[in-house]
Amino acid sequence: MLxxxxxxxxxxxxxxxxxxxxxxxxxxxxxxxxxxVIGTNGxxxxxxxxxxxxxxxxxxxxxxxxxxxxxxxxxxxxxxxIGRVFQNPFTGxxxxxxxxxxxxxxxxxxxxxxxxxxxxxxxxxxxRDQVREMGLGMEDRLSNVIGSLSGGQRQSLTLLxxxxxxxxxxxxxxxxxALDPKSADQVIRLTESLxxxxxxxxxxxxxxxxxxxxxxxxxxxxxxxxxxxxxRGEAKRRLTPDAIxxxxxxxxxxxxxxxxxxSLLRRRYV
Amino acid sequence: xxxxIGAVTMGLILSLLAMGVLVSFRILSxxxxxxxxSIALGGAVTAMLITSGVPPLVATLAAFASGAVAGSVTxxxxxxxxxxxxxxGILVMTALYSVNLRVMGKSNIPLMSHATVxxxxxxxxxxxxxxxxxxWQAPTQDAWVMLFVFAAIVAAAALLWTYFxxxxxLSMRATGDNPDMIRALGVDVGxxxxxxxxxxNGLVALAGALLVQYQGFADVQMGIGMxxxxxASVIIGESLVRGKHVGLLIIGAIMxxxxxxxxxxxxxxxGLNPNDLKLVTAIFVLAALVLxxxxxxxxxxxxxxxxxxxxxx
Ligand SMILES: Nc1ncnc2c1ncn2[C@@H]1O[C@H](COP(=O)(O)OP(=O)(O)OP(=O)(O)O)[C@@H](O)[C@H]1O
Ligand SMILES: [Mg+2]
Numbered sequence: 001m002l003x004x005x006x007x008x009x010x011x012x013x014x015x016x017x018x019x020x021x022x023x024x025x026x027x028x029x030x031x032x033x034x035x036x037v038i039g040t041n042g043x044x045x046x047x048x049x050x051x052x053x054x055x056x057x058x059x060x061x062x063x064x065x066x067x068x069x070x071x072x073x074x075x076x077x078x079x080x081x082i083g084r085v086f087q088n089p090f091t092g093x094x095x096x097x098x099x100x101x102x103x104x105x106x107x108x109x110x111x112x113x114x115x116x117x118x119x120x121x122x123x124x125x126x127x128r129d130q131v132r133e134m135g136l137g138m139e140d141r142l143s144n145v146i147g148s149l150s151g152g153q154r155q156s157l158t159l160l161x162x163x164x165x166x167x168x169x170x171x172x173x174x175x176x177x178a179l180d181p182k183s184a185d186q187v188i189r190l191t192e193s194l195x196x197x198x199x200x201x202x203x204x205x206x207x208x209x210x211x212x213x214x215x216x217x218x219x220x221x222x223x224x225x226x227x228x229x230x231x232r233g234e235a236k237r238r239l240t241p242d243a244i245x246x247x248x249x250x251x252x253x254x255x256x257x258x259x260x261x262x263s264l265l266r267r268r269y270v
Numbered sequence: 271x272x273x274x275i276g277a278v279t280m281g282l283i284l285s286l287l288a289m290g291v292l293v294s295f296r297i298l299s300x301x302x303x304x305x306x307x308s309i310a311l312g313g314a315v316t317a318m319l320i321t322s323g324v325p326p327l328v329a330t331l332a333a334f335a336s337g338a339v340a341g342s343v344t345x346x347x348x349x350x351x352x353x354x355x356x357x358x359g360i361l362v363m364t365a366l367y368s369v370n371l372r373v374m375g376k377s378n379i380p381l382m383s384h385a386t387v388x389x390x391x392x393x394x395x396x397x398x399x400x401x402x403x404x405x406w407q408a409p410t411q412d413a414w415v416m417l418f419v420f421a422a423i424v425a426a427a428a429l430l431w432t433y434f435x436x437x438x439x440l441s442m443r444a445t446g447d448n449p450d451m452i453r454a455l456g457v458d459v460g461x462x463x464x465x466x467x468x469x470x471n472g473l474v475a476l477a478g479a480l481l482v483q484y485q486g487f488a489d490v491q492m493g494i495g496m497x498x499x500x501x502a503s504v505i506i507g508e509s510l511v512r513g514k515h516v517g518l519l520i521i522g523a524i525m526x527x528x529x530x531x532x533x534x535x536x537x538x539x540x541g542l543n544p545n546d547l548k549l550v551t552a553i554f555v556l557a558a559l560v561l562x563x564x565x566x567x568x569x570x571x572x573x574x575x576x577x578x579x580x581x582x583x
Contacts, residue, residue, distance in 0.1 A: 074458075076457055077456070079454055079456035086450075090448075092451055094448040094452070096447045097440070097443060097444060097447060101440055101443075105444055105452065108455075110455070113440075114438060115433075115436045116437050117436060117437075
């Protein structure tokens, strides 16, 4: 479903602020697979998801999505295949439009938008049913503006919006990080049921060891712009939160070793 | 009474300007300064076409098209060439000054002896007919023109509202509200801004077209300060309707424009020097922008948020 070949991305190249955010990442994700992505701050998780979504073009490498080479496609063109939920609940919906209007926009993700009526009665009824199914009691508030909702409610709606048009790939970037624990639980339950219902291929970034251990059928760990670990199948199933924490500890020790080796070399040769 | 009818008619005509500014400043969150140039462009195109024998209605529609082109240029500069939005508007506005002079061939074109879109309406009454309401009297012709303009504005407003209910119009509103979101839903935000600025400046040029036919002449200077007038109308309108629905915003812009012209007429009647009008308007807009913030600062957590959505270009 998704093939990444040797992706590289450097921000601010040739300046003192140069950041090599992706240093040759290759990854193939099968149809229907649910991949959890973890890693320390600044390790390139968001950069990885953003390069797939097309927020920016990669410097090197090739991205193959749903059988098409989308490497040079702009973001709005890739949107046809990709549903997204962002870390910030404000990013995924338009605050001054009503719930119904936001849903109607999402229902036509990646399709042409002509001069047809945006909110037909039949379509509206269908959307209302979908919102009712979520069980958050928002079906009677469809004509309220989204800005009047809580972060958790907005995030739940964004999830629903991402699934209205079945996406070939669902990208979730720490989509529960800004929520209180109760809302986060709720959004995670919704996420699971959405993915199961539509059998979605998913990449989910998280900092929660609990989520990383319990969700998904594959776990990859990013370290400094590289993919350091890749657990799948039985190996993924056996992972516990503690085991994942231990991996982080291991990475930290190796990196410290790298660090001290580097400074040793520097002292000797520079 | 004649004064009142004049001010209302003027306010109605300029409500097209207010609707245009509403589309760019409020719907798209794009501070577009092309307006000063495109209202004069609409006037110039109309005057030039009418004096060369083109039917007034066709000339008026051509004005809309010319404004749309001007708006698209600003849009392309801002989104494709990535020039700061304010600067893009200023560049096009400045360039339009020369364009307008070229179109007109001179700095002022009188239309007195030519038929306009209002001529047919004026023929409904004889020029010395009086129309009276209680103790007031006014030329019947002026009243007919006002009614005609009112009908035209209602039609334009209805069309604009209808557009914003379509998929394309809804996507445009989302573009101004949250470009990241709508891009992730597959809309090319750049072209959407171009389309929005075309619509906005088309409306503005339409205001220019009606204005020159109403006042009987086109002048290359007629656009100066118009963006601020339009913005003033939008702000007044927002305080009148207090709602975020597009329909309310459009009605607000029209009401704001009429009220603004009435205030201006009253102020002039009371002895305001016409030369000071733009200064007073600018101070008024400044106050309207700053006061709500100041008030919420003095009463923390009391008022609702009036913070502006930052322009994204
Ligand atoms: N648009 C950008 N411009 C400049 N630098 C960027 C940009 N996006 C990311 N970076 C840099 O690239 C590196 C990787 O960032 P990225 O956001 O991918 O990390 P992350 O793994 O998602 O971290 P976090 O857990 O904090 O979200 C960081 O050093 C970051 O500062
Ligand atoms: Mg991140």
